[in-house]
Amino acid sequence: MSLPSTQLSASLEDYLEAIYILSRSGKAARSKDIAEHLQVARSSVTGALRLLADKRMVHYKPYGYITLTDHGRQLAGRIVGRHNVLDAFFCEVLGIEPDTAQEAACLAEHAIGSQIAGRLRLYLEFLDARKQAGCDVSSAFRDYCRRAEDG
Amino acid sequence: MSLPSTQLSASLEDYLEAIYILSRSGKAARSKDIAEHLQVARSSVTGALRLLADKRMVHYKPYGYITLTDHGRQLAGRIVGRHNVLDAFFCEVLGIEPDTAQEAACLAEHAIGSQIAGRLRLYLEFLDARKQAGCDVSSAFRDYCRRAEDG
DNA sequence: TAAGATAATTAGCTGTCCCTAACTTTGCAA
DNA sequence: TTGCAAAGTTAGGGACAGCTAATTATCTTA
Numbered sequence: 001m002s003l004p005s006t007q008l009s010a011s012l013e014d015y016l017e018a019i020y021i022l023s024r025s026g027k028a029a030r031s032k033d034i035a036e037h038l039q040v041a042r043s044s045v046t047g048a049l050r051l052l053a054d055k056r057m058v059h060y061k062p063y064g065y066i067t068l069t070d071h072g073r074q075l076a077g078r079i080v081g082r083h084n085v086l087d088a089f090f091c092e093v094l095g096i097e098p099d100t101a102q103e104a105a106c107l108a109e110h111a112i113g114s115q116i117a118g119r120l121r122l123y124l125e126f127l128d129a130r131k132q133a134g135c136d137v138s139s140a141f142r143d144y145c146r147r148a149e150d151g
Numbered sequence: 152m153s154l155p156s157t158q159l160s161a162s163l164e165d166y167l168e169a170i171y172i173l174s175r176s177g178k179a180a181r182s183k184d185i186a187e188h189l190q191v192a193r194s195s196v197t198g199a200l201r202l203l204a205d206k207r208m209v210h211y212k213p214y215g216y217i218t219l220t221d222h223g224r225q226l227a228g229r230i231v232g233r234h235n236v237l238d239a240f241f242c243e244v245l246g247i248e249p250d251t252a253q254e255a256a257c258l259a260e261h262a263i264g265s266q267i268a269g270r271l272r273l274y275l276e277f278l279d280a281r282k283q284a285g286c287d288v289s290s291a292f293r294d295y296c297r298r299a300e301d302g
Numbered sequence: 303t304a305a306g307a308t309a310a311t312t313a314g315c316t317g318t319c320c321c322t323a324a325c326t327t328t329g330c331a332a
Numbered sequence: 333t334t335g336c337a338a339a340g341t342t343a344g345g346g347a348c349a350g351c352t353a354a355t356t357a358t359c360t361t362a
Contacts, residue, residue, distance in 0.1 A: 043342080062327090101267075108262035119296070122292075122296060183310080192352075197310065
């Protein structure tokens with residue numbers, strides 16, 4: 001049984017995200033660029049694009065340009081948002097190294113829904129507000145980590 | 152190409168986790184129990200058990216008892232630990248409803264590594280220590296949420 | 303202990319997601 | 333303008349992960 005047309009698998013979310021990012025940072029995303037970005041074979045991209053087109057997420061004609069539909073752009077934006085808030089939380093709050101944080105964010109972005117993403121965003125905002133008010137929780141946590149981990 | 156024998160797919164991690172949980176809360180896990188716990192067909196369990204046996208995670212003979220190897224138990228414990236720390240963070244810190252938190256933890260447990268899990272555990276510990284010291288960050292965040300979300 | 307119920311496995315299928323190799327299309331440059 | 337290189341697609345195949353239906357094994361109980 002296939003997914004409801006509005007729901008994407010983690011893999012298709014990755015393709016959508018890649019197209020979104022490539023479109024932002026330059027011109028139209030080509031199949032080859034997507035393949036490089038995701039480190040998959042070009043033929044895998046063709047298959048994914050067909051599925052995304054079925055789900056009305058991209059405008060796709062063989063050998064043509066690839067662009068996002070309004071719907072696709074909206075969803076891609078949400079996915080990138082989830083990615084970014086996770087990455088920020090891992091780095092800024094937990095003090096995880098950028099590469100590890102990035103990698104985990106890539107995977108976890110498919111696991112959390114809008115509710116958790118929203119709350120996490122709010123949490124970062126909240127910590128920031130406290131910091132402005134002179135209470136830097138995150139840096140206190142760094143100290144706590146040093147004491148706990150290094151000894 | 153198959154996964155290195157020490158690495159499990161998210162799906163196989165779920166099976167391993169189920170066996171671990173069932174083994175704890177009662178007697179030996181039967182195939183049927185695993186199927187019910189994960190809401191899959193019994194035949195799917197048979198297939199998964201074969202793969203887990205290949206990877207030396209479970210002791211498995213057709214029609215026999217299913218038990219975890221030392222290695223499998225160790226890994227399962229880590230997975231359950233990741234699940235629990237995520238669930239606790241979502242519930243206690245972000246104030247997410249238990250069902251939503253549980254569901255997200257189920258998915259995200261396959262996304263974060265031991266480093267992030269460890270830090271998250273430490274973070275919860277840290278917040279608790281602060282709370283003992285009279286600074287309840289989480290409850291302050293609840294207030295912040297109410298103001299931000301309800302208005 | 304033999305039959306029926308329950309549990310487990312096998313066989314065969316579907317769909318996803320990736321790969322390589324071969325082929326087609328497109329675009330650029332001599 | 334033709335011919336080659338780059339880009340894209342198609343064909344075919346493998347691993348994974350699930351399903352149903354049919355079969356086999358085990359257990360229980362009359």
